Structure formats: C-alpha cells, structure tokens
Amino acid sequence: MASITPLTRRSEIHSDFHKxxxxxxxxxxxxxxxxxxxxxxxxxxxxxxxxxxxxxxxLVGSDIRALLFENVSPVTSIIxxxxxQSALExxxxxxxxxxxxxxxxxxxxxxxxxxxxxxxxxxxxQTLSIDIDRVR
Amino acid sequence: MANISPVQNLDFFETKSALKTYLSNxxxxxxxxxxxxxxxxxxxxxxxxxxxxxxxxxxxxxEMFLDSAQERNSIVSHAKELNYLxxxxxxxxxxxxxxxxxxxxxxxxxxxKDTKINGKCGNTTFSFLTEKAYTAVTSQILQRDxxxxxxxxxxxxxxxxxxxxxxxxxxxxxxxxDTVLSNNMIDTRSLYVEVNGDEYVYKTDIFGITATDKVxxxxxxxxxxxxxxxxQDKFGKQPTAGDTITAKYRITSGPDANGVNSMTSNGIxxxxxxxxxxxxxxxxxxxxxxxxxxxxxxxxxxQVQERAVTTRDYEILLRNxxxxxxxxxxxxxxxxEPPQFGKVIISVDVTGGEGAADFExxxxxxxxxxxxxxxxxxx
Numbered sequence: 001m002a003s004i005t006p007l008t009r010r011s012e013i014h015s016d017f018h019k020x021x022x023x024x025x026x027x028x029x030x031x032x033x034x035x036x037x038x039x040x041x042x043x044x045x046x047x048x049x050x051x052x053x054x055x056x057x058x059l060v061g062s063d064i065r066a067l068l069f070e071n072v073s074p075v076t077s078i079i080x081x082x083x084x085q086s087a088l089e090x091x092x093x094x095x096x097x098x099x100x101x102x103x104x105x106x107x108x109x110x111x112x113x114x115x116x117x118x119x120x121x122x123x124x125x126q127t128l129s130i131d132i133d134r135v136r
Numbered sequence: 137m138a139n140i141s142p143v144q145n146l147d148f149f150e151t152k153s154a155l156k157t158y159l160s161n162x163x164x165x166x167x168x169x170x171x172x173x174x175x176x177x178x179x180x181x182x183x184x185x186x187x188x189x190x191x192x193x194x195x196x197x198x199e200m201f202l203d204s205a206q207e208r209n210s211i212v213s214h215a216k217e218l219n220y221l222x223x224x225x226x227x228x229x230x231x232x233x234x235x236x237x238x239x240x241x242x243x244x245x246x247x248x249k250d251t252k253i254n255g256k257c258g259n260t261t262f263s264f265l266t267e268k269a270y271t272a273v274t275s276q277i278l279q280r281d282x283x284x285x286x287x288x289x290x291x292x293x294x295x296x297x298x299x300x301x302x303x304x305x306x307x308x309x310x311x312x313x314d315t316v317l318s319n320n321m322i323d324t325r326s327l328y329v330e331v332n333g334d335e336y337v338y339k340t341d342i343f344g345i346t347a348t349d350k351v352x353x354x355x356x357x358x359x360x361x362x363x364x365x366x367x368q369d370k371f372g373k374q375p376t377a378g379d380t381i382t383a384k385y386r387i388t389s390g391p392d393a394n395g396v397n398s399m400t401s402n403g404i405x406x407x408x409x410x411x412x413x414x415x416x417x418x419x420x421x422x423x424x425x426x427x428x429x430x431x432x433x434x435x436x437x438x439q440v441q442e443r444a445v446t447t448r449d450y451e452i453l454l455r456n457x458x459x460x461x462x463x464x465x466x467x468x469x470x471x472x473e474p475p476q477f478g479k480v481i482i483s484v485d486v487t488g489g490e491g492a493a494d495f496e497x498x499x500x501x502x503x504x505x506x507x508x509x510x511x512x513x514x515x
Contacts, residue, residue: 016167019174032165033174042172049172055184056148060171091171 013121014038014094019045039094039119040128046091047084047113047130062087064132072111077102084113094120109134146190152183202431209358211427220434221340222356223459224324227301227386228393228421230255230264230414234401236272236293237409241286245272245293251404253300253412255396262393264300264418265386267326271295290408301326302393302418303386310364310381319387320360320424326386327354329364331375341442342371349373360424391421422459429459444505450480453505454498460486469511479511 016038022031033041049061062083070076080102088095101114110133118125145151156179159168167173198204202214212222232253236245246269253264272293279287303326306319317327329336329352339351351372353365364383366374375381397417401410425433433456440449447466455461462485469479482498499512506512 012163012166014167015163015165016173016175017165038167038173041174042167042170044172045174045177046172055180057171057180094170 014119016041036119036122036124036126039092039117040126042092043088043095043115043117043128044130046087047115060091072104072106077104077111080111080113084115088115088117096120098125146187146194148183148187151186151190152179155179155182202434205431206427208360208427208430211430212356212358215430215434216356218434218438220430220437221354222430223422223425223456224322224360224362225388225390225424226420226422227303227323227326227388228262228391228396228418229299229301230396230399230418231416232298232300232399233294233296233413233415234270234272234298235411235413236404236407237290238293238407239288239290240406241278241288243274245274245407246270247272247295247298247404250305251401253399253401255300255302255393255399255414255418257393257396257418260392262302262389262396262418263304264302264396264399265305266298266300270298296415300399300418301386301388302396302421303388305384306387307382307384310383312366312375312377312379312381315364315381316357317362317364317383317385319385321387321389322362323386323388324354324362328384330382330384331373331379336366336372339372342367345371347371347373388421390423394419394421420460425459442505444502447480449505450482450502453502454482454484457501458486458498462486479513480506481513481515483515 012034015032015034017030017032019041023029024031032038046060047062047064050065051061051063052058054060064080064083067076067080067083081100084100084102085097088097088100095117096119097115097117099114099116101112101116103112103114104110105112110131113130113132115128115130116125117128156168159165159175159179165175168175168179170176195206199207199210202211202218205211205214215222234247236247238245247266249266249269251266253266255262255264272295274291274293276291279289281287301323303323306322308318310317327338329338331350334350336350336352339345339353345351345367347367347369349367349372351367353367353372355363355365357363364381366372368374395417397414399412399414401412404410433452436452437456440452442453444450444453447468450466451464454464454466464485465483467481467483469476469481472481480502484498496514498514502512
C-alpha cells in the first residue's frame with residue numbers, strides 16, 4: 001500500500017505585482033511577488049522614496065537621497081542607517097528589523113545598504129542588499 | 137467581488153480607503169494596505185486622479201450656478217444675466233459747515249464742485265470732495281471810507297449743510313472698443329461720462345429711451361470693475377470708433393473713512409483762510425456688494441424688475457439700494473387708522489443710525505419706480 005505524504009500548500013500571505021507590471025512567461029496574466037519577495041520589494045520602495053514624494057503623504061520615505069551631496073563619512077553612514085531604521089519601523093509593519101548596515105565605497109561613488117530582517121510570522125532571516133551609486 | 141463604492145467626497149484618503157475596501161474582497165493581491173508595496177503606488181495614483189477630477193468638477197460645476205458659485209466673478213457673471221448691477225463701493229459722506237475768510241467786494245463766495253477737504257480718522261487722513269458747487273454768504277457789510285469808496289477788509293463767508301464725499305477723482309479716456317473702467321474702487325454714483333465733450337446720462341433701464349438719447353448704462357465686469365455700455369443706436373446714441381469717451385469718477389476707501397469728525401482745508405482759491413466744522417461725522421462708506429448679497433438680491437431684482445408695485449417690491453428695491461437697513465416694513469395707507477388712501481408708508485430701521493441721512497432720498501428714488509400715483513412717506 002502506497003504511503004500518502006500529506007502536502008501542505010505554501011500559503012501566500014503577502015502578494016504584490018512587479019513594479020514594471022511584468023507578465024507571467026507565456027501567459028497573459030500579471031506576474032506576482034509573494035511573501036518575502038513582496039516584503040523585500042516594499043522595503044526597497046520605502047528606502048528609495050524621498051519624503052514629500054508621495055502625494056498627500058509627505059512623511060512617507062527614508063529620505064536618504066537628501067544625503068546625496070554630503071561627504072561620505074562615518075557620520076553620514078550613521079545618519080543614513082537611522083533614517084532607514086525609522087522609515088521601516090514606521091511604514092513596513094511586516095518587517096521585523098534585525099540589522100541595517102551602510103557601507104560607503106568612496107572609490108566607486110556608491111553606498112551598499114544591507115538590511116537584515118525577518119518577515120513577521122516567519123523566523124527565517126532575510127537579507128536585502130541595495131547598491132546606490134551615481135547615475136552619471 | 138463587491139462593486140466599488142462610489143466616491144462621495146473630495147478627500148484623498150477617503151478615496152484611497154474606498155479603493156482598499158474594494159481590494160479587500162480579493163486575495164490575489166494582498167499588499168494593498170502597506171505603504172511600501174507596488175500596489176500602494178498604483179492606489180496613490182488612482183486616488184489622486186479621482187481626487188483631482190472630483191475636486192475639479194465640483195469646483196467647475198459649482199461655479200456654473202448662482203446658488204453654488206463661490207468666486208465673486210462667477211456670481212457677478214450670473215447676476216449679469218439677470219440684469220442685476222452689483223452695488224459698487226460707496227463713499228462715506230459727511231455734513232459740514234465751511235467758513236471762509238476772503239477779501240472781496242461781493243457778498244457771495246462760490247465754493248466750486250470737487251473742492252478738496254481733508255479729514256482725519258485716527259492716524260489716517262482721507263480726502264473729501266464736494267459733489268456740487270456751494271455758495272457761501274457773508275453777513276458782514278462792506279465798509280466805506282469818508283469818500284464813500286469801498287474799503288476791502290477780510291470778511292467771513294459761511295455755508296452750512298455742505299455734503300462732502302470721501303474719495304479721489306480719476307479721469308479716464310476710453311475707446312469704444314474697450315469701455316471697462318480700470319479702477320475697481322469706484323463709487324459708481326459719482327460717474328460722469330462725456331463723449332466728444334457731450335454729457336451722457338446714466339440710465340438703469342431702457343424704459344423710454346430713444347435711439348438718439350445720450351445715455352449710458354453700466355455693466356459689471358470681473359474683479360469689481362464696471363464697463364460703460366451705450367445704446368447701439370437703439371436705446372441711446374452709440375459712439376463710433378475714434379470718438380473720445382471721457383469718464384470721470386471718484387474712487388473711495390469705503391468704510392475705512394466712516395467716523396471722520398475732524399476736517400481741515402488746504403485752502404480754496406480766492407480765500408485767505410478756511411475753517412470747517414463737522415456737523416455730521418462721515419458715515420455710509422461701504423465696500424462693494426458681497427457675493428452673498430448679489431446671490432440673494434439678483435433673482436429678487438429680476439422678480440421686481442425695478443418696479444415698485446406691491447409693498448414687497450418697495451422693500452426689495454430699498455434693501456437693494458440701502459444695504460444698511462436693519463428692518464423694514466412697507467404698508468399701504470389704507471391699513472392705518474384713520475386710513476390714508478393713496479399713500480405708501482415705509483417704516484425702516486437703519487443699522488446703528490449709520491447712513492440714516494442717506495435714507496432721506498429714498499422717496500425720490502422710489503418715485504422713479506412706482507407705477508401708480510401714490511405718496512411715499514418714510515417713518
């Protein structure tokens with residue numbers, strides 16, 4: 001008698017579409033980001049949003065772009081980290097923040113932001129790395 | 137899936153909340169409620185677009201009706217359709233006695249029209265003008281020497297009951313293609329119009345006007361301005377291109393000049409000294425008619441059509457001309473004891489007594505609008 005292994009369908013707690021409204025390959029249906037990927041995308045959106053950018057919601061965003069023309073120093077990194085932490089605590093309730101690391105790379109004119117977090121109700125730590133560099 | 141609820145308000149967040157409620161009925165995209173999600177960006181866009189359209193249409197459509205228009209220019213435009221002329225600013229008026237010291241042989245001293253008098257209210261000085269010429273007289277007799285020749289000595293000429301109006305005179309030369317008077321602080325009662333040196337008379341309606349009558353009409357324009365209209369050679373003579381239209385009028389500070397009780401003069405040509413006694417402090421200065429007032433009276437004015445027939449017509453005409461009326465009651469003489477047939481009795485209370493003197497002209501104003509021979513009495 002064959003044994004039956006019960007399958008548990010992976011639940012989808014969080015679901016969002018892609019920023020570019022991408023379609024599923026070969027289908028005319030919109031592709032989705034679910035669970036951790038959805039939260040990661042949301043965190044990225046918050047980090048790259050400046051305050052005053054959202055209509056009628058002037059406080060939404062991390063405002064790290066305002067530090068664009070500051071000299072890169074340990075203080076800048078600390079300010080950036082504080083802004084990221086406060087923005088995520090305020091606007092991303094699904095994210096249990098564990099650590100935020102801001103690494104400035106003067107030679108390449110870029111900053112790497114590492115956000116370590118776990119999604120609420122899921123104890124697996126997640127890491128999101130974002131590189132911010134000049135565009136020209 | 138439930139239908140999306142219609143947006144019933146102009147609030148951005150209420151609109152966004154309605155969209156979220158709609159999305160809560162599906163489970164394919166669950167992140168609509170988080171600020172960072174891509175869905176939220178789309179929701180912001182939709183909510184803003186809805187908000188913007190709602191606001192725009194609400195404002196635009198509101199302005200299309202007299203009842204709901206908020207902009208004064210819109211209200212005036214609707215009133216224009218009803219042949220209603222909103223009241224302009226009104227100059228404060230004071231009653232003074234002028235004493236003039238002059239050395240001359242005659243017993244009369246002419247105070248010309250538009251003579252300027254200064255009045256002070258607090259730290260602000262206002263100019264007042266006479267609206268017509270007055271004649272001051274002296275009671276002092278001429279002295280003669282032993283030969284019987286006249287000795288010219290300074291004598292005092294006096295005139296009381298001089299009405300002076302606050303404001304400054306402006307003269308504009310207009311072209312028939314653009315007859316809008318440029319200053320919006322005008323007191324239209326003072327407007328004097330000439331075309332090629334011929335005086336044109338102001339008329340409020342076309343009743344009895346022929347094609348050759350030299351008359352002009354006033355029409356409200358944007359921003360509290362007025363334009364001069366002519367009769368198109370049907371209801372008055374129409375100036376042609378190249379004619380010189382001269383408009384002379386008084387601009388006024390309105391209610392700011394109320395309560396002036398001290399006046400002086402810089403001198404009148406031919407006089408050695410002028411002293412002024414204020415009999416009645418300046419009163420009756422007003423701002424131009426407010427949007428709310430126009431909204432109220434424009435339809436009523438159309439109803440009355442400038443005719444005083446019923447007692448209600450009298451009330452509306454008077455309230456329109458004398459906005460400081462606090463309460464008014466008009467009734468026929470047949471209602472009093474003993475009956476006074478052929479009489480209309482107006483009982484009026486004027487706000488704070490201000491402008492009460494102005495009300496004396498009410499019967500003469502109404503005489504032009506009554507349609508039956510009746511006597512008008514103001515109490």
